[in-house]
Amino acid sequence: MSSNFSITEENYIKAIYHLQQATGSVTTNELSASLLTKPASVTDMLKKLKVKKLLHYEPYKVFYLTAEGKKIALNIIRRHRLWEFFLVEKLAFGWDEVHEVAEELEHVGSKKLVDKLDSYLDFPKFDPHGDPIPDVNGKMSIVQQVNLTELPLNKLAQVTMVGSQSTELLELLSHKDITIGTKLEVKKKFSFDKSVEVKVKNLAPVNISEQLAKVLFVKPV
Amino acid sequence: MSSNFSITEENYIKAIYHLQQATGSVTTNELSASLLTKPASVTDMLKKLKVKKLLHYEPYKVFYLTAEGKKIALNIIRRHRLWEFFLVEKLAFGWDEVHEVAEELEHVGSKKLVDKLDSYLDFPKFDPHGDPIPDVNGKMSIVQQVNLTELPLNKLAQVTMVGSQSTELLELLSHKDITIGTKLEVKKKFSFDKSVEVKVKNLAPVNISEQLAKVLFVKPV
DNA sequence: AATTTTTTTTAGATTTGTCTAAAAAATATT
DNA sequence: AATATTTTTTAGACAAATCTAAAAAAAATT
Known part of the structure; x- marks a missing residue:
C-alpha cells in the first residue's frame, strides 16, 4: 500500500500544492510554467488527478487539491525535506547543493524508510533552507518569520x-x-x-x- | 553527466550482469524470466542496449555486456549494496527487509551522493548479505567462501x-x-x-x- | 455589445516500455 | 536428413506522458 503514484504524478501534486499556497488555487498556465511543460500536457494530467480524486477540477476553471491530494503532497514534501536534512547533516552536502538530489530521493515511497529516516535524524522540524518538515501525520511547525x-x-x-x-x-x-x-x-x-x-x-x-x-x-x- | 539511463534500462543492465556471472552470457528467455517480462519485450531492449554500445548482441545469439555495460552494471550494484548497508547499519532495518527499498534507492544516480554515502559509511566492503560492494572504480573484494x-x-x-x-x-x-x-x-x-x-x-x-x-x-x- | 486577445482544451502524433500473435531461426527428435 | 519443438524475433497494438496545431471558452478591450 505504498505510494501508488508515478513520479510524474507526484511532481504535479507537489507543484500544485506549492502554487496553491499563495492564493488557494492554481491555473493551467501557472502549473505548466512551474513544471516546464506545455499547457496541453497539464490538462491531460489534471483530468487524471481528478479521476483519482486528488484534485478539484472543472474544465476552464481554476483547480486545487482535495484533502486526499493535500495529504499526499505533504508526504512528498516530508520526504523531500527529510532527505535534504540528511544530505546536509550526515553527508556534509552544502545546503545549496541538496535540492536536485532530494528531488530524486523524494520519490522513494517506502513509509518504513521515511519514518526510520525521520527517527534516525531525530525528528527534525526544519530543513536546511528553513522550511518546516511535515511530521508523520502531515503536521508542520510554523515559524513566526x-x-x-x-x-x-x-x-x-x-x-x-x-x-x-x-x-x-x-x-x-x-x-x-x-x-x-x-x-x-x-x-x-x-x-x-x-x-x-x-x-x-x-x-x-x-x-x-x-x-x-x-x-x-x-x-x- | 550523471546516469543517462532510464530505470528500466538500469534494471535490464543489472539483470544481465548477474545472469552472465554464471556462464559468461545470457539468453533472451533467461532474462525475460528474471525480469518477469515477455521475451518480445526483452528483444526490444536488447536492440536498444546494443545501439548504446552496452551490449554485445546479434539476433538469435546469446548476448553479454560490453566493458562499458559492465562498468555501468557495477555502478548500479555499488549503489544498491551501499544503500543496503546504510539501511541496516544506520536505519536499523533487518537485513532481510532491505532489498526492495534498495531496489528503488539504487536508481538515484548522483555520483556525489553515492561517493559521500560511501565515505559516510566508512567505505564498507560487504553488504548485509555478504555480497561485495564495488568501490568507486568498480573493484570489489573477493571472499574465499x-x-x-x-x-x-x-x-x-x-x-x-x-x-x-x-x-x-x-x-x-x-x-x-x-x-x-x-x-x-x-x-x-x-x-x-x-x-x-x-x-x-x-x-x-x-x-x-x-x-x-x-x-x-x-x-x- | 462586439471584437480581439489570452487561456484552456481537444485532436492527433511521438516516445518508451510493454503486450499478443504470428513468423523465422535454431535446436532437438525421430 | 527430415520433421517437430523450442527459442527468438517481428509486426502491430496499447498505456503513460509528452508534444504541436487547431478549436473552444473566458477575459480583456474597444
Whole structure:
C-alpha cells in the first residue's frame, strides 16, 4: 500500500500544492510554467488527478487539491525535506547543493524508510533552507518569520528561510556569507532603490538589493 | 553527466550482469524470466542496449555486456549494496527487509551522493548479505567462501553470503537463528537426503536440508 | 455589445516500455 | 536428413506522458 503514484504524478501534486499556497488555487498556465511543460500536457494530467480524486477540477476553471491530494503532497514534501536534512547533516552536502538530489530521493515511497529516516535524524522540524518538515501525520511547525524588508532597524534576527532554490541566488548568498541561521541586523534602509544595509556578525556592513531582501526571511531573536 | 539511463534500462543492465556471472552470457528467455517480462519485450531492449554500445548482441545469439555495460552494471550494484548497508547499519532495518527499498534507492544516480554515502559509511566492503560492494572504480573484494555443502566436518566457519533474497528463505533462516556472520560447524552429513547437521554457537544442533545448504556460503575462520 | 486577445482544451502524433500473435531461426527428435 | 519443438524475433497494438496545431471558452478591450 505504498505510494501508488508515478513520479510524474507526484511532481504535479507537489507543484500544485506549492502554487496553491499563495492564493488557494492554481491555473493551467501557472502549473505548466512551474513544471516546464506545455499547457496541453497539464490538462491531460489534471483530468487524471481528478479521476483519482486528488484534485478539484472543472474544465476552464481554476483547480486545487482535495484533502486526499493535500495529504499526499505533504508526504512528498516530508520526504523531500527529510532527505535534504540528511544530505546536509550526515553527508556534509552544502545546503545549496541538496535540492536536485532530494528531488530524486523524494520519490522513494517506502513509509518504513521515511519514518526510520525521520527517527534516525531525530525528528527534525526544519530543513536546511528553513522550511518546516511535515511530521508523520502531515503536521508542520510554523515559524513566526518576517520578510527581511519588514524587519525593523537595529533588531537582531536570524535567517530562517530562503524563498527560492535557484543556483544564482544561492551563489550570491554564499558570496555574501549569508546562510540559514546567520544572525544579522538591518542598519539602514535606502528609499531610492529599496536596498538595505545589513550588518552580519562583526563584519563590515553589506548592501542587500530589494530583489534579494524579498526572498530572505528572518526570525527576530 | 550523471546516469543517462532510464530505470528500466538500469534494471535490464543489472539483470544481465548477474545472469552472465554464471556462464559468461545470457539468453533472451533467461532474462525475460528474471525480469518477469515477455521475451518480445526483452528483444526490444536488447536492440536498444546494443545501439548504446552496452551490449554485445546479434539476433538469435546469446548476448553479454560490453566493458562499458559492465562498468555501468557495477555502478548500479555499488549503489544498491551501499544503500543496503546504510539501511541496516544506520536505519536499523533487518537485513532481510532491505532489498526492495534498495531496489528503488539504487536508481538515484548522483555520483556525489553515492561517493559521500560511501565515505559516510566508512567505505564498507560487504553488504548485509555478504555480497561485495564495488568501490568507486568498480573493484570489489573477493571472499574465499565455499558452499556449506563443501565445508568439511568440524571446521568452524562464518556465514558470509546467502544466495537468494526470497522472503521464504529469509524467514527460514531467521527461524533457525542463522544470519550473516553466524559462526557454525558441520557436525554430520547424511547421504540419504544430503542434509547436514550444523551446530550454531552453543545451541542444540539443527538440521539443514540440501536445498538450504546450497544457498548458504561460509568462510572458514 | 462586439471584437480581439489570452487561456484552456481537444485532436492527433511521438516516445518508451510493454503486450499478443504470428513468423523465422535454431535446436532437438525421430 | 527430415520433421517437430523450442527459442527468438517481428509486426502491430496499447498505456503513460509528452508534444504541436487547431478549436473552444473566458477575459480583456474597444
